[in-house]
Amino acid sequence: MITSDAFRGKRYAILGLARSGLAAAEALLASGAEVTAWDRQDVARAALEGRAELVDPLDIDLTGYDGVVVSPGVPLNTHPIAAHAAKFGVPVIGDIELFALARASLPQHKVVGITGTNGKSTTTALIAHVLEQAGLPVRMGGNIGVPILGEDPLPAGGVYVLELSSYQIDLTRSLDCEVAILLNITPDHLDRYDGFASYAASKGRLLKMQSEDSQAVVSTSTEAGADQASGLNQFVAFVDVESHPEDQSQWPSLQGPHNLENLQCARVACEMLGVSGPDIESGMRSFRGLPHRMEFVCEHRGVLFVNDSKATNQASAAPALAAYPPSPNPRIHWIVGGLAKEDGLGECEQYLPNIAAAYTIGDAGPRFAELLEGQVSVHRSELLCEAVKQAVAQAVPGDVVLLSPACASFDQFRDYETRGEHFRQIVNALTAEQSGDSNATGMDGR
Numbered sequence: 001m002i003t004s005d006a007f008r009g010k011r012y013a014i015l016g017l018a019r020s021g022l023a024a025a026e027a028l029l030a031s032g033a034e035v036t037a038w039d040r041q042d043v044a045r046a047a048l049e050g051r052a053e054l055v056d057p058l059d060i061d062l063t064g065y066d067g068v069v070v071s072p073g074v075p076l077n078t079h080p081i082a083a084h085a086a087k088f089g090v091p092v093i094g095d096i097e098l099f100a101l102a103r104a105s106l107p108q109h110k111v112v113g114i115t116g117t118n119g120k121s122t123t124t125a126l127i128a129h130v131l132e133q134a135g136l137p138v139r140m141g142g143n144i145g146v147p148i149l150g151e152d153p154l155p156a157g158g159v160y161v162l163e164l165s166s167y168q169i170d171l172t173r174s175l176d177c178e179v180a181i182l183l184n185i186t187p188d189h190l191d192r193y194d195g196f197a198s199y200a201a202s203k204g205r206l207l208k209m210q211s212e213d214s215q216a217v218v219s220t221s222t223e224a225g226a227d228q229a230s231g232l233n234q235f236v237a238f239v240d241v242e243s244h245p246e247d248q249s250q251w252p253s254l255q256g257p258h259n260l261e262n263l264q265c266a267r268v269a270c271e272m273l274g275v276s277g278p279d280i281e282s283g284m285r286s287f288r289g290l291p292h293r294m295e296f297v298c299e300h301r302g303v304l305f306v307n308d309s310k311a312t313n314q315a316s317a318a319p320a321l322a323a324y325p326p327s328p329n330p331r332i333h334w335i336v337g338g339l340a341k342e343d344g345l346g347e348c349e350q351y352l353p354n355i356a357a358a359y360t361i362g363d364a365g366p367r368f369a370e371l372l373e374g375q376v377s378v379h380r381s382e383l384l385c386e387a388v389k390q391a392v393a394q395a396v397p398g399d400v401v402l403l404s405p406a407c408a409s410f411d412q413f414r415d416y417e418t419r420g421e422h423f424r425q426i427v428n429a430l431t432a433e434q435s436g437d438s439n440a441t442g443m444d445g446r
Contacts, residue, residue, distance in 0.1 A: 001027050002149050004102035008032035011064060013057040013090075015081055016071035017044040023147035024069050024095040025052060027102075036060070057081060062088040069093055072143075072167035075192055094171030096164065099148050101174065107156040112269055113175065115164045115206050116183025116225065120144075123181060123262040124163040125290050126254070127269055130283030131159055134275045143168060159273065166202040167192070172209070179269050180206050181217045183261060185224040196224070204228030207236075217268045221261055237272075239264045252304065253289035253296040256323025292420035294320055294404075300431040302397025308404035309420030312338075314346030317406035321351035324400045330356040330376075331399040333391040335384065338407030338419070340364035345371055348406060352376055357394055359387035363411040384412070384419070388426045392434070401427070 001023065010033050014025050017039035025048055028035050035052040039045050045054050057068055058080060068085045070092055076082045085092045103111070114124045121144050128140040137158035141148030144163040154160065164172075166189065185200045193199040207216050207228055216236045220226045229236045241261045248255055254263045263284055270280045289295045297305040311317035317336070324332050330353060337360045345352075357377040360368045361384055372378050381387035384403075391401045403423045413419040 001030060002099065002102055002106070002151065002153050003027055003031040004105035005031070006101050006105060007098075010034070010066040012036070012067050012069055013060075013062065013065055014038070014052075014069045015057050016074060017041075017047065018071060018073075019145075019150075020095045020147040021069065021071050022047060023150035024098055027098065027149040028069075031102075036065075058084055062090045065090045067091050067093045067097075069095065069098065070171065072165060072171065076170060077192055077194075091173065092171065093173065094168055095147060095149050096142065096162065096168050096175060097172045099160075099175070100172060102149075106153050107158070109154055109156070109158045109160060110178040110273065111160045111162060111175070112179045112181070112273070113162050113164050113177035113206050114181045114183070115166070115169060115203050116181070116219070117186045117188050117203075119183045119258055119262045120163045120165075121290055122254075122259065122293065123183065123266050124161055126262060126266045126284065126287055128161045129287050130266065130270050130275060130280055131161070131273070133283040133286060134270075134279040136273075136275075164206060166199060169205050170202055172205075175206075175209055176211050176214060177206065177209075179215050179217065179272050180210055181265050181269055182207060182225055182228055183219050183265060184222040185228070186222060200224040200228065207232055207234075210234050215272050217265050217272070219261055219265055237268050239268060251284050251287065252299070253287050253294065254284060255294065256319050258319045259294070259323070292416055294323065295420070297424050297427050298431060300427075300434070302399075303392075303395045304400045305427045305431075306400060306402045306404075307420045307423050308402060309409070309416045309423060311404040311406060312408045312416055313341045314344070314348050314406045317404040318347035318351060320402055320404040321348055321354055324402070325354055327398060330354055332356055333395050333399060333401045334358045334376075335361060335381075335387045335391065335401070335403045335423075336368050336406055337361040337365040338363065338405045338409050338413075339411040340367065340407050343367070346406075356399060357391070359391055361387050361405070361412075362407065364407050368406075384422060385426050388423065388430060392430050 014037040025037050037048050037052045038056040114120050124144050128138050131138045137154045139151045140161045142162035143165040187196050212233045214234045218229045220240045292310040295307040297307050308320045332355045334355050352375050355376045358372045359379045359381040361381050369378050369380050379390050409416045409419040
């Protein structure tokens with residue numbers, strides 16, 4: 001874990017002992033801090049039994065505490081902890097701020113911070129992959145699901161790559177990223193903010209925490225995002241995707257307009273870190289994508305197989321459908337269905353011209369069949385295994401077999417991860433069967 005002498009002898013209260021909260025508690029204790037911690041779940045508190053004072057920070061006098069560490073999931077606009085801490089003049093912070101305070105104790109390093117509404121996780125994972133392939137020591141963490149304080153410190157010359165949500169930025173005061181990336185900003189999580197402008201400003205604080213000798217990468221794909229660069233003193237590189245189209249066929253896991261924004265911002269950031277152009281391009285070509293997010297499974301006999309199981313509604317499935325336009329004929333074999341969250345085709349409807357055939361599955365399968373029949377060829381497959389089998393039989397070189405269900409998984413699978421893993425297994429089994437296990441390339445069916 002990451003520890004620091006900066007915490008020795010200090011007092012912190014921690015509210016919430018899920019992954020980031022528990023990692024913060026362990027790091028503070030190992031650094032010689034005094035910790036008060038609380039979680040509603042008995043099992044979560046048990047992990048600190050005998051090592052921390054287990055009491056709710058809301059029930060105690062916080063005089064003398066150096067900070068109250070809360071989970072990003074705590075809504076500061078409605079939760080009483082913010083007002084309670086303010087009565088004692090104690091800052092409410094998160095684990096990312098603790099990391100920022102610990103940086104002076106770590107071997108020489110750099111930090112890349114990535115925020116925005118959409119594309120953060122892919123851009124974070126892509127940058128980490130490119131840097132690793134170029135031979136740099138890398139740690140990836142933050143909103144991508146890895147508490148950075150729970151990771152081992154990097155040796156000198158390393159790079160910490162952090163995905164940062166607006167919630168995490170709200171709890172951070174002093175993180176000066178050597179490179180900060182701001183992607184698009186569109187309305188989201190507005191229940192936590194006093195309007196869209198407040199939400200956008202929260203994202204923009206990542207740039208405003210930078211010093212003059214730091215660098216920023218800002219996408220112009222949304223006006224709200226570009227506006228956050230106004231008045232900054234550090235160098236800002238603007239990325240204008242619309243003015244710089246590229247052939248994305250050389251990057252199998254980075255298809256579609258949304259991924260063009262991700263890869264162009266990632267490329268500029270890696271250039272700022274001194275990675276050579278050839279190393280960047282090599283890393284982007286070998287990037288496999290995040291599991292279940294337009295994940296390249298394999299290419300078999302000229303057909304791409306893509307696992308986008310995390311697309312659990314129409315809005316999240318639409319970018320995958322947009323990523324594979326006709327060439328010259330429609331080429332997507334769309335596996336769709338599950339437990340519907342909403343009726344209709346939503347944003348997917350505008351991309352029906354890209355679809356060669358649809359294979360409907362699960363509880364919502366009949367409804368999707370009704371919506372699609374007469375517009376595209378429809379196969380009422382019911383089961384995922386049958387859908388993949390039918391798609392394999394129908395697809396021709398240049399086509400894409402795409403699992404992007406636009407539905408939750410709970411009718412047939414425990415979660416979207418299980419659904420995506422099942423898809424991988426079926427694809428690998430069917431393609432190996434067709435080729436005698438000699439021509440299929442890609443994932444190993446993990």
